[in-house]
Amino acid sequence: GRRTDSMMVLHTGSGGTTMLSLPRDSWVAIPGFVRPETGRRYNPSLNKLNAAYSMGGADLLVAAIERNTGLRIDHYAEIGFSGFVDVVDAVGGVRMCVDRNIKDPKSGLDLQKGCHTLDGAKALAFVRQRKQEADGDLGRTRNQQKFLAALANKAATPGVLANPFAAFPTVRAGLDTLIVDKDMGLPTLMSLFEAVKGVTSGNGKQLNVPVSNPNLRTSKGSAVQWNETQARRLFDQLRNDQPVTPTPPTP
Secondary structure: OHHHHHEEEOOOOOOOEEEEEEOOOOOEEEEEOOOOOOOOOOOOOOHHHHHHHHHHHHHHHHHHHHHHHOOOOOOOOEEEEEEHHHHHOOOEEEEEEEEEEEEEOOOOEEEEEEEEOOOHHHHHHHHHOOOOOOOHHHHHHHHHHHHHHHHHHHHHHHHHOOHHHHHHHHHHHHHEEEEEEEOHHHHHHHHHHHHHHHHHHHOEEEEOOEEEEEEEEOOOEEEEEOOOOOOOOHHHHHOOOOOOOOOOOOO
């Protein structure tokens, strides 16, 4: 089945805009479901969050997120790897600075300490790699947020915005492989883009779900265990449209 490398929940409201990353290896309750193509029924189970997408696609992933966070997901958007690469290439690459050498055979990433302009392929390797991160999946989600901020800032620079031949491929490249829910119209999609740009420009918060154990041993291998108390408080704040209170990172 398919897998997801990055999952984020975007909340907008009077309490502010928050972009919350959910580690793909989060150990969660997967609701029972029926596979449409076979009619086979699956019982509820404990598994990694990205297994929900692999087993039941976007519908089951959304159901699992709602089940474990208590939040209602109003809309869904998904971009494939090829679309991600095209967007990065369309803006002429994205400048990223790393504080150490990173060489990851699995993703193909090979960066020396310092600043680099990443093309689409290298950017994809950067946001996918986790084996070289001390805290694995949590480190990857931080890299993904850092890169998304850099991409949004690059796309909003005068050089890109003033050149329609640069700006148009950026939108087209993303939309060519963008999958959204059936109720999302163009105005909603554009407001989503604006909210993401606002958060990455500093007008909002970027958070990871609080974690108590980044290396929980399970029947499915190492997983990420949420800090139940802190995560519940964060989810309650989002559900009630209150300003979120960031929690200190896991040591």
